[in-house]
Amino acid sequence: MKLGYEILNNPFLNKGTAFTKKEREEYGLLGLLPPYIQTIDEQAKQAYGQFLKKDKLIEKRHFLMEIFNTNRTLFYYLFSKHVVEFMPIVYDPVIAESIENYSELFVNPQNAAYLSVKEPENIETILRNAADNRKIRLIVVTDAEGILGIGDWGTNGVDISVGKLMVYTAAAGIDPATVLPVVIDAGTNRKELLENDLYLGNRFERVRGDEYYNFIDKFVKTAEKLFPNLYLHWEDFGRLNAANILNKYENEITTFNDDIQGTGIITLAGILGALKISGEKLTEQVYMCFGAGTAGAGIARRIFNEMVAQGLSEEEAKKRFYLVDKQGLLFEDTEGLTPEQTPFARKRSEFTNANELTTLEAAVKAVKPTILVGTSTVPKTFTKEIVQEMAKHTARPIIFPLSNPTRLAEASAKDLIEWTDGKALVATGIPSDPIELNGITYEIGQANNALIYPGLGLGIIATKSKIVNDKIISAAAHSLGGIIDTTKPGAAVLPPVSKLTEFSETVALSVGQSVLDQKLNTEPISDLKEAIKNAKWIPEYKDF
Ligand SMILES: NC(=O)c1ccc[n+]([C@@H]2O[C@H](COP(=O)([O-])OP(=O)(O)OC[C@H]3O[C@@H](n4cnc5c(N)ncnc54)[C@H](O)[C@@H]3O)[C@@H](O)[C@H]2O)c1
Ligand SMILES: O=C(O)C[C@H](O)C(=O)O
Ligand SMILES: [Mn+2]
Numbered sequence: 001m002k003l004g005y006e007i008l009n010n011p012f013l014n015k016g017t018a019f020t021k022k023e024r025e026e027y028g029l030l031g032l033l034p035p036y037i038q039t040i041d042e043q044a045k046q047a048y049g050q051f052l053k054k055d056k057l058i059e060k061r062h063f064l065m066e067i068f069n070t071n072r073t074l075f076y077y078l079f080s081k082h083v084v085e086f087m088p089i090v091y092d093p094v095i096a097e098s099i100e101n102y103s104e105l106f107v108n109p110q111n112a113a114y115l116s117v118k119e120p121e122n123i124e125t126i127l128r129n130a131a132d133n134r135k136i137r138l139i140v141v142t143d144a145e146g147i148l149g150i151g152d153w154g155t156n157g158v159d160i161s162v163g164k165l166m167v168y169t170a171a172a173g174i175d176p177a178t179v180l181p182v183v184i185d186a187g188t189n190r191k192e193l194l195e196n197d198l199y200l201g202n203r204f205e206r207v208r209g210d211e212y213y214n215f216i217d218k219f220v221k222t223a224e225k226l227f228p229n230l231y232l233h234w235e236d237f238g239r240l241n242a243a244n245i246l247n248k249y250e251n252e253i254t255t256f257n258d259d260i261q262g263t264g265i266i267t268l269a270g271i272l273g274a275l276k277i278s279g280e281k282l283t284e285q286v287y288m289c290f291g292a293g294t295a296g297a298g299i300a301r302r303i304f305n306e307m308v309a310q311g312l313s314e315e316e317a318k319k320r321f322y323l324v325d326k327q328g329l330l331f332e333d334t335e336g337l338t339p340e341q342t343p344f345a346r347k348r349s350e351f352t353n354a355n356e357l358t359t360l361e362a363a364v365k366a367v368k369p370t371i372l373v374g375t376s377t378v379p380k381t382f383t384k385e386i387v388q389e390m391a392k393h394t395a396r397p398i399i400f401p402l403s404n405p406t407r408l409a410e411a412s413a414k415d416l417i418e419w420t421d422g423k424a425l426v427a428t429g430i431p432s433d434p435i436e437l438n439g440i441t442y443e444i445g446q447a448n449n450a451l452i453y454p455g456l457g458l459g460i461i462a463t464k465s466k467i468v469n470d471k472i473i474s475a476a477a478h479s480l481g482g483i484i485d486t487t488k489p490g491a492a493v494l495p496p497v498s499k500l501t502e503f504s505e506t507v508a509l510s511v512g513q514s515v516l517d518q519k520l521n522t523e524p525i526s527d528l529k530e531a532i533k534n535a536k537w538i539p540e541y542k543d544f
Contacts, residue, residue: 004028012177014071015541018043023544040541044078057094062105064090069108072176076539079170084498091450093405093430095163096148102156103200110181112158117186117207117215123222134177136227137461140164141182145206145238146294149377149408154188155201160236164258172454172504173536174461184219186212216245224253229464229522231457233258242294243340254460256468262449263295263402264302265456265473267373269480270447271303271398273493274425277486278396283310285320288369290360290410291376292323292330295402297340299373302477305470322346322367328358361386371398374410378403382411384419391420400447402429413444427493445494452476455507462508462535463515464522472514479510508532
């Protein structure tokens, strides 16, 4: 039994001033707190008042993290009351600033596991230490080579694992005592970190090849051994490693890559929403991807699979895809194609001016896409010329600038709506305010994987699915379609973040049903709704 400060200093147990008189007496807490006993609601009001007094977003974040560090229940209670306001602070975009300054601002390790690529022999000890006898059901792991669009941040990237997990709990009620954020410090190639006296990570260049992959494999095997029914979520790995790792493990264990699969799901859901508004068919669209990396290729693959599911042959569907990356439009003979890009590369003979298609603008002119999705990390690349060119050839161009954080977005929603006189159907990676134009209010959907991965995870965890396969992923993408109301002019293509908690449950139900239909559950489930309800944790104090 834990006593006194052991309880107060344990964020999973601590209730602060809400400890009852009886608890104070029985657990060695007498006199360790001011006498008045608060309800969680009183605590939350007091904390929110302090939150409002902070001027800068990063200060607001650090204030919230202080609560997270000391009292998880209160943190999630408060989060649940202010989801729309807190999401951009706890998560993207403010999380980017927090990662860039992680070492400078470090105060608390937040129950994360810090693994070092050169110490594979310590993986088991570290995971055990960090779990501290908790039954871990969900790990978010990063090696931080591709944090959002801001690149390689070494050990600092641990914040993305912590942040993604916060959203799992806030959105889908995943019990915070069952989650473990993990960072694999595989070195960093960012010079400014290697030369920074305050940097808290390993000071060597990224380890690659066998040494890296052997470490990953040992990590996977150890985590699987220590934590039964584990759901393993990969986040922000580099372009090559992300796909390799997913390909290796997706049919073996319950695992998911958020950037490849989560982004694919949410973008497909957004496109289906947009088509519901325009009344057009997916199988008639011409798809252009700008920035065909982890997310870009993952999204293209998801849209492609959907076109095939909707009746196109693979050959017909492929004709509708055009990938643009650094080299310009990707052709079969383009140098440096990744394995994920190759299936979508075009033949030069399809164009009379193939050699000139080295820019997005030239590619858009030549291809006349109806859908343009940006995952390039290059800001302001969806220019007025490009957008208006698209709008010339299609009544409702679907344009999703998805690069995060805010400063890297390919365009702002406001510009896209204004340049097309409200015709563009837009979703952005970060939250966008509604846009007023000619008496219509355009609501902008947020095509961020955070709208989908928590519900997906809840469905997987509640059913203890063996794997996450294509059918499950497709079910998740379709589950949001029923929720959006497209009757109003200016309607968003995706449901609003204000309903995140509600629709995460809808997603979980569709996902869970797919698991059961495919008999992928490892334990019998007679009532799916009940199983999902039981899997959810609620931020309220339990009696000791
Ligand atoms: N909204 C979401 O849910 C979501 C999800 C995942 C990623 N993203 C965003 O997408 C972006 C990419 O992330 P990623 O993980 O795929 O990174 P990545 O590094 O794997 O891919 C980026 C791709 O863009 C290409 N690129 C770079 N400069 C370019 C240029 N000038 N022109 C054309 N292409 C260029 C790169 O070669 C690479 O293929 C990031 O900004 C990230 O925040 C958003
Ligand atoms: O983290 C986000 O906001 C979404 C996505 O996973 C990304 O890498 O940008
Ligand atoms: Mn990511």
